[in-house]
Amino acid sequence: MTQWEVVIGIETHAQLATVSKIFSGASTAFGAEPNTQACAVDLALPGVLPVLNKKAVECAMRFGLAIGAEVAAKSVFARKNYFYPDLPKGYQISQMDLPVVVGGEIPVMVGQGDKAYEKVVHLTRAHLEEDAGKSLHEDFHGKSGIDLNRAGTPLLEIVTEPDMRSSDEAVAYAKALHALVQWIGICDGNMQEGSFRCDANVSVRPKGQVEFGTRREIKNLNSFRFLKEAIDFEVQWQINEIEEGRKIQQATVLFDPDNGETRVMRTKEDAHDYRYFPDPDLLPLIISADWLARVKGELPELPTQKRERFISELGLSTYDATTLTASQEMADYFESTVTIAGKANAKPCANWVMVDLTARLNKEGKELADSPVSAAQLAGLIQRIADNTISNNIAKKVFEVLWNGEGATADEVIDKQGLKQITDSGAIESLVDEVLAANPGNVAEFKAGKEKAFNALVGQVMKAAKGKANPQQVNDLLRLKLSA
Amino acid sequence: MINASLKTLSLALASKKISSVELTQLFLDRIERLNPTLNAFVTVDAEKSLNFARAADARIAAGNAGLLTGIPIAQKDIFCAEGWLTTCGSKMLANFVSPYDATVIRKMHSEAGMVSLGKTNMDEFAMGSSNETSFFGPVRNPWDTERVPGGSSGGSAAAVAARLAPAATGTDTGGSIRQPAALCNLTGLKPTYGVVSRYGMIAFASSLDQGGPMAASAEDCALLLNTMVGFDERDSTSLERPAEDYTLNLEKPLNGLRIGLPKEFFGEGCDAGVMAAVRAAIAEYEKLGATTVEVSLPNSHLSVPAYYVIAPAEASSNLSRFDGVRYGFRAEDYGNLDDMYMKSRAQGFGAEVKRRIMIGAYVLSHGYYDAYYLQAQRIRRLIANDFVEAFKVCDVIMGPTSPSTAFKLGEKAADPVQMYLSDIYTIAVNLAGLPGMSVPCGFAGGLPVGLQLIGNYFAEAQLLNAAHRYQLATDWHQQRPGGLA
Numbered sequence: 001m002t003q004w005e006v007v008i009g010i011e012t013h014a015q016l017a018t019v020s021k022i023f024s025g026a027s028t029a030f031g032a033e034p035n036t037q038a039c040a041v042d043l044a045l046p047g048v049l050p051v052l053n054k055k056a057v058e059c060a061m062r063f064g065l066a067i068g069a070e071v072a073a074k075s076v077f078a079r080k081n082y083f084y085p086d087l088p089k090g091y092q093i094s095q096m097d098l099p100v101v102v103g104g105e106i107p108v109m110v111g112q113g114d115k116a117y118e119k120v121v122h123l124t125r126a127h128l129e130e131d132a133g134k135s136l137h138e139d140f141h142g143k144s145g146i147d148l149n150r151a152g153t154p155l156l157e158i159v160t161e162p163d164m165r166s167s168d169e170a171v172a173y174a175k176a177l178h179a180l181v182q183w184i185g186i187c188d189g190n191m192q193e194g195s196f197r198c199d200a201n202v203s204v205r206p207k208g209q210v211e212f213g214t215r216r217e218i219k220n221l222n223s224f225r226f227l228k229e230a231i232d233f234e235v236q237w238q239i240n241e242i243e244e245g246r247k248i249q250q251a252t253v254l255f256d257p258d259n260g261e262t263r264v265m266r267t268k269e270d271a272h273d274y275r276y277f278p279d280p281d282l283l284p285l286i287i288s289a290d291w292l293a294r295v296k297g298e299l300p301e302l303p304t305q306k307r308e309r310f311i312s313e314l315g316l317s318t319y320d321a322t323t324l325t326a327s328q329e330m331a332d333y334f335e336s337t338v339t340i341a342g343k344a345n346a347k348p349c350a351n352w353v354m355v356d357l358t359a360r361l362n363k364e365g366k367e368l369a370d371s372p373v374s375a376a377q378l379a380g381l382i383q384r385i386a387d388n389t390i391s392n393n394i395a396k397k398v399f400e401v402l403w404n405g406e407g408a409t410a411d412e413v414i415d416k417q418g419l420k421q422i423t424d425s426g427a428i429e430s431l432v433d434e435v436l437a438a439n440p441g442n443v444a445e446f447k448a449g450k451e452k453a454f455n456a457l458v459g460q461v462m463k464a465a466k467g468k469a470n471p472q473q474v475n476d477l478l479r480l481k482l483s484a
Numbered sequence: 485m486i487n488a489s490l491k492t493l494s495l496a497l498a499s500k501k502i503s504s505v506e507l508t509q510l511f512l513d514r515i516e517r518l519n520p521t522l523n524a525f526v527t528v529d530a531e532k533s534l535n536f537a538r539a540a541d542a543r544i545a546a547g548n549a550g551l552l553t554g555i556p557i558a559q560k561d562i563f564c565a566e567g568w569l570t571t572c573g574s575k576m577l578a579n580f581v582s583p584y585d586a587t588v589i590r591k592m593h594s595e596a597g598m599v600s601l602g603k604t605n606m607d608e609f610a611m612g613s614s615n616e617t618s619f620f621g622p623v624r625n626p627w628d629t630e631r632v633p634g635g636s637s638g639g640s641a642a643a644v645a646a647r648l649a650p651a652a653t654g655t656d657t658g659g660s661i662r663q664p665a666a667l668c669n670l671t672g673l674k675p676t677y678g679v680v681s682r683y684g685m686i687a688f689a690s691s692l693d694q695g696g697p698m699a700a701s702a703e704d705c706a707l708l709l710n711t712m713v714g715f716d717e718r719d720s721t722s723l724e725r726p727a728e729d730y731t732l733n734l735e736k737p738l739n740g741l742r743i744g745l746p747k748e749f750f751g752e753g754c755d756a757g758v759m760a761a762v763r764a765a766i767a768e769y770e771k772l773g774a775t776t777v778e779v780s781l782p783n784s785h786l787s788v789p790a791y792y793v794i795a796p797a798e799a800s801s802n803l804s805r806f807d808g809v810r811y812g813f814r815a816e817d818y819g820n821l822d823d824m825y826m827k828s829r830a831q832g833f834g835a836e837v838k839r840r841i842m843i844g845a846y847v848l849s850h851g852y853y854d855a856y857y858l859q860a861q862r863i864r865r866l867i868a869n870d871f872v873e874a875f876k877v878c879d880v881i882m883g884p885t886s887p888s889t890a891f892k893l894g895e896k897a898a899d900p901v902q903m904y905l906s907d908i909y910t911i912a913v914n915l916a917g918l919p920g921m922s923v924p925c926g927f928a929g930g931l932p933v934g935l936q937l938i939g940n941y942f943a944e945a946q947l948l949n950a951a952h953r954y955q956l957a958t959d960w961h962q963q964r965p966g967g968l969a
Contacts, residue, residue, distance in 0.1 A: 051720050
């Protein structure tokens with residue numbers, strides 16, 4: 001049986017977080033009454049002209065810098081001509097031959113834990129363009145309404161190479177991109193409102209074949225779940241078609257989340273000829289070295305830079321560093337924790353944030369921003385583990401108390417509940433003596449070579465100490481006494 | 485007053501010999517009387533005009549008037565003017581009332597305090613050289629009402645020539661100011677591309693369109709140009725440069741002025757009468773102290789073909805917004821969306837506009853773009869370079885504006901190529917983005933002949949100076965058509 005390889009490329013439309021539109025001064029705020037945020041330029045009245053919003057350009061520049069791409073010194077706006085009622089000018093101003101961002105890459109971590117691997121997704125380009133308005137087909141009794149509030153909203157269309165080989169890789173990339181555009185402050189990432197939407201180009205080919213299969217493009221996926229479901233369905237559909245002897249026709253398809261299927265919107269035959277040509281109303285976009293340097297200076301530390309620093313300065317693994325830089329909130333939380341707990345505790349800080357805290361948040365469906373345990377509280381807890389005041393097990397109890405808001409600091413909880421670890425060797429020794437005296441059977445078994453019996457004895461001592469005895473000390477003392 | 489220069493009118497208004505309301509009424513009366521014959525205006529709104537005039541009189545009374553405050557002007561119907569029908573000569577916009585002012589209109593109204601008399605007829609969407617493509621019917625040339633006034637600014641030209649207005653605005657994409665100025669015995673100036681804002685000027689071919697003045701003399705044009713120019717942040721192709729007073733150097737003697745005579749403009753294809761008048765004008769310039777030198781514009785024969793690729797390409801896209809969805813004409817009966825588009829555009833646009841949209845869509849389409857559009861852009865650069873070379877040895881280029889005098893209505897209407905050749909001397913100037921003028925220089929067969937002056941980039945002041953000195957020495961520009969009094 002043929003082994004199939006999946007090939008996926010993703011195009012993302014990220015709505016840029018500018019106050020006004022890309023070619024007019026009208027507001028980009030979401031949710032206003034229809035056509036109240038469309039000025040003469042957005043309505044394409046006769047005689048009006050576009051004027052480029054510099055802030056939108058700077059968003060594109062930030063993105064290009066963040067992914068190590070070339071920010072083009074000269075790029076050109078082009079008209080993409082087609083008729084549609086929500087496209088007021090009869091053309092969309094976009095970029096074609098010379099986009100503002102060329103190349104670049106985004107490293108993503110795919111999968112969890114031991115199975116996780118790093119994948120570098122290469123970008124083809126990113127270009128600036130304007131969004132269209134919306135056609136409203138309900139409420140008009142056989143007619144359509146047009147809302148032009150969204151017309152002219154700035155978009156950055158981000159196009160990858162066909163680098164991804166599974167829906168998991170595609171989702172990991174989309175999530176990383178989603179985090180990145182928010183990280184650098186160019187997009188609010190609101191997928192419900194359509195601020196971040198993905199198209200997936202999907203094809204399959206027999207493993208080992210060099211040429212790509214014929215692709216179909218799934219349009220407008222506005223959640224990560226739909227992205228995964230749509231690709232999975234599409235891949236299976238394409239494989240079935242080919243295995244049943246049919247050829248894949250290049251097409252644009254839509255995903256229906258209700259039945260989980262894709263259906264054809266248009267095929268190559270009825271594809272438009274968009275008659276692209278440079279927009280004579282706009283001069284070429286020239287980005288000087290000075291301008292680029294200034295924008296670069298305004299960028300925050302980027303996820304990739306932070307990741308490298310976490311590895312080199314804090315000694316974290318690539319997996320840990322990548323996971324912790326998956327979002328700015330996570331990275332900030334982790335850094336605050338380490339700052340208080342100390343660099344020496346970076347690894348336990350990473351574990352607590354990535355594992356315990358994340359699991360607890362997931363369980364309650366909470367975002368990191370809403371965590372009841374602050375970075376300072378968590379750092380205080382980790383410090384008490386590090387200095388042997390409490391064991392890891394006790395720490396989990398303390399964390400739970402802090403989570404429930406029943407204590408201000410780890411120290412307070414430890415103190416109030418008497419959870420301080422017993423490290424006084426005299427006290428531990430007397431507990432060990434008691435346990436040895438009370439369990440002659442286990443002692444005999446151990447001496448006969450049964451290692452299991454030793455663990456039972458440790459358990460008894462810990463039980464007697466109500467979990468507070470230092471486990472290492474208990475171990476050492478027991479060994480000493482039993483070998484005597 | 486009807487024949488007075490802008491300077492004379494300005495002085496009369498300032499000294500309160502006449503009020504703006506009186507002056508405006510004078511022209512409104514004349515429009516009422518003569519426009520039915522000429523069809524120069526498509527919209528006149530006396531009450532609106534008189535309101536501008538009253539405001540101007542108040543400014544004059546308050547002592548904060550400018551040189552042109554209170555002076556009436558006719559506006560080509562390509563400029564959006566708030567509250568005015570702005571039709572662009574098309575059925576498509578026959579019902580369109582603009583909610584905003586073009587920058588040129590705003591400057592004239594708000595800054596200069598001028599009085600708009602109405603909107604002038606024009607070839608539909610400025611596509612034409614005879615004013616016969618207008619939805620509102622042809623304009624007639626005041627010099628011979630059986631003849632065309634030229635186009636596309638034919639209404640503006642006829643209005644000023646017949647003194648229905650002291651001056652007018654025009655726009656020039658391939659000769660649309662200069663050619664009608666030549667055919668109607670006016671002085672018209674197309675500025676350097678980017679000098680006058682295109683905001684609110686309904687686009688025909690964005691990379692070629694430029695607004696400019698049409699008046700009786702170079703001096704009037706200089707005064708008007710002063711109010712029309714300036715950087716506009718609403719037009720990305722508008723140029724930011726220091727302000728200039730175009731009246732300042734009008735009187736400068738022409739001693740040493742080097743006139744370039746392109747051999748391509750003095751060969752075949754031009755009427756003998758036109759050529760004789762042009763040669764006589766150049767002889768006059770030599771008397772005024774200028775010298776002549778032969779220059780060459782070797783690619784000028786490519787300008788018409790290149791223009792008829794680039795201009796329709798841009799037009800096909802610019803005119804896509806006229807789709808019947810938001811404003812303008814929408815067909816009555818349609819089955820679905822595509823049907824509505826097709827019927828609205830089929831019925832809303834005239835034949836010449838549709839022809840150019842089809843040419844434009846064709847040259848931009850997949851598989852033809854390189855061979856037509858890109859090739860035309862390459863030719864455009866060659867043509868611009870020809871001028872760069874020529875201006876190394878001369879200051880101003882001169883030749884005929886149009887190869888013929890005003891032709892008869894209907895004479896070329898059925899033959900688009902013959903019509904396109906009317907602009908054979910003017911088109912290269914738009915492709916290069918240079919300033920150009922047409923100046924009255926005599927008559928052939930009783931019809932006016934225009935001398936074209938082409939300057940280097942931003943040499944408007946020099947062109948106006950050369951034209952003004954010539955007009956001090958000649959009186960061609962003061963000739964008025966008979967039979968219209």
